[in-house]
């Protein structure tokens with residue numbers, strides 16, 4: 001479905017409002033490697049979008065492009081977040097404008113405690129949640145506040161990576177495979193937390209190999225294949241469409 005068809009389904013007043021997140025024809029490259037090939041979508045405030053697709057489809061590259069990190073390089077297109085032109089920004093400016101990328105490898109800083117990792121994330125304004133509020137959401141992190149972050153379990157490190165985004169003033173949370181490498185019981189724990197974050201209307205894009213888990217959380221699904229969008233619709237439509245799942249998600 002085209003993005004314009006998707007937006008035609010929302011109310012007339014909303015359709016004339018600028019979208020909270022608007023991605024317009026972005027093209028991104030690793031050197032001469034053309035990876036993100038004209039991706040466009042809109043996201044409403046508070047919406048959770050699952051960005052799905054096979055290995056190598058371009059999911060991580062799309063998130064990295066939105067966060068304006070150096071690679072892949074954005075060569076064409078526009079990225080708007082709450083009316084700010086991220087396409088004109090460097091990564092640190094995009095972060096200050098509210099992009100919060102939680103990368104797959106979590107990037108917990110070694111030699112720093114849990115609390116120091118959180119404090120460091122708060123150094124640059126604008127501030128988001130207080131550390132106390134984060135500890136209420138993640139009691140496990142409160143218990144471990146004096147522990148070196150990298151000595152925690154994978155699930156705890158994922159909580160810290162998400163928490164680090166929340167203590168900044170994040171308007172669009174980008175989660176790259178938050179369940180990766182985690183035991184099912186830990187996945188459930190992270191899922192519960194993400195449901196709580198969903199209850200707070202945090203606009204989120206979640207990339208997951210565990211497509212079913214992502215679809216259970218998400219309102220909407222976008223499927224990428226070879227750097228292009230092949231589906232944009234509701235999460236329920238994907239859950240109910242076996243053919244689509246088979247073709248693009250192999251589930």
Ligand SMILES: Nc1ncnc2c1ncn2[C@@H]1O[C@H](COP(=O)(O)OP(=O)(O)OP(=O)(O)O)[C@@H](O)[C@H]1O
Pocket residue numbers: 030033035053054055056057058059060061062071
């Ligand atoms: N740093 C890089 N330099 C060159 N090519 C890259 C780089 N990173 C990724 N690619 C290529 O870009 C394409 C998309 O990769 P990307 O990591 O975005 O896929 P993905 O959908 O996140 O896959 P996965 O599900 O395996 O994480 C792949 O063909 C990959 O080989």
Ligand SMILES: [Mg+2]
Pocket residue numbers: 059060061
């Ligand atoms: Mg990836």
